[in-house]
Amino acid sequence: MSSTTSTFWAVIAATGAFFGALYGTLFHEGPALLGIAYGACISVLAISYERGIILPRYSQCLRRLPTLAYLAAAELGLLAVVVVGMAVVGSLIWTLGLADKTLMEAVAPRPEAVLYALVVTAFLGSVLRVRDLIGSAAFSSLILGRYHHPVSEERVFLFLDLVGSTTYAEAHGDFAAQELLRDVFAAIAEPVRRHRGQIDDYIGDQVIVSWPLQRGLERARCVGCVFAIRRALDAERRDWIARFGIVPEFRAALHGGSVVTAEVGVDRHKIAYFGDVMNATSRLEGLCRQTGQSVLISEALLARMPALPDGIEVEALGRHVLRGRTRTMAVHALRERRNLALIRDGVGPVHRQHASLGFRALGRS
Structure with missing residues (x-):
């Protein structure tokens, strides 16, 4: 426990x-x-x-x-x-x-x-x-009145976007897509808790997770969380395929920095974040499509991380102009070594290929 x-x-x-x-x-x-x-x-x-x-x-x-x-x-x-x-x-x-x-x-x-x-x-x-x-963190903050007045703080943000959800909804209907999202969101909750993150919001098929900066950087929790989520979904691939015909897959973007956190709303209150970091993380997630990468991290955040989890490889992708922005951002791709991932999951190449083919048959959004 x-x-x-x-x-x-x-x-x-x-x-x-x-x-x-x-x-x-x-x-x-x-x-x-x-x-x-x-x-x-x-x-x-x-x-x-x-x-x-x-x-x-x-x-x-x-x-x-x-x-x-x-x-x-x-x-x-x-x-x-x-x-x-x-x-x-x-x-x-x-x-x-x-x-x-x-x-x-x-x-x-x-x-x-x-x-x-x-x-x-x-x-x-x-x-x-x-x-x-x-959410428990937002609930505690509202009860304690922590953000009645805007507060400047540093946080790490993880934006997760479910691949192929639009195509799945077109093929199977909105109710089936909602069931898929419900089960996927439930599946990622435990890895997020284990890595001491908090789920701040669900926006369609996107999930926003965050950490106070030092907590997210310590032991590279924010990076470990991404790959723990991927492994958790992959470990149940047979069940996903049997129920939905696909193995869920996320595009992920990690970035961090200073934001203003405040309690907003009148009839319905929530904790909201304001600042360029939020916009940049969203744009970085969109860059996953252009680069063909599943997990991207900004160099600004990567440089502040003491060490990456074992088995995680980094590839420098250079500087990119993110959509809607004039300044460039240095970006890196993260991936888990294939052999290590297979050993952890207990899944051979044949099974992995089968699941991927089942997913590609539905297309990608």
Whole structure:
């Protein structure tokens, strides 16, 4: 379990413990320790259910239901998790002799306790949905008011553009293309988290990832993230081909520098970046098409990187005029040594050729 995941569940347990202690105070249910134990355990179980960790197949079936039916079934499932969870915790507390109750009193929760637990878990679930919608980093920044006033900071940006998505949509329809994008975006989330990046935005078939400059440069995380994403997609090539007929492939551009970060919006707030770095990174991603390269990095960013990950090769492409700009930019291509990539993926040349042919049959955007 990663440190980020551990922190997440520790916060959920601590929040539940607080509300558990508050329940004991409000309803005079005895020692606060019991409320803390109930609150921590029930909150972890309830959020695990809402995130599909508990009863995952049931959660998958729920998503296929109409909205009203989904809400009703989801609440019934949550009620069952809360009641069972309270019974389990109650029996454990009774076994340890921590409560002056009969076994039946310990395992049969009071109606007001169940209602309280449902309200608290619904509140926590709503907060987490907002967090998931805007991203954990942006959520924390909005809560703390970090960017109420514009702040100048240095960041590394990674622009990822899915190759062939337009052609795929033309051939298979918008709904099929949306399913492809949904699964691709889900697949890249873990490599981004592992390399301590944050997904700032999805724009059509493009993903924008960023790091504070020093974090992105340390251990060349920004470069490692690009190739971790490529390997993650490549490792599931048979599944991608079976489901969509292609193996997703990204064009990627890396650049960094000073930007102004600010909270914008009135009815809907978000954290936005302003500055030439954003425009230049977007144009650099467009240069991938012209140069026939999959991964490009600006010399300005590459020069600040202490070392590249093992197995990554650099090719200098000289200076280029990016679309819409007058100044030239020194650009380098990055690629993983073929033999190393094959060893890591456990994929032979024949399998790689098969997947590539399947993708080219659909064309490239």
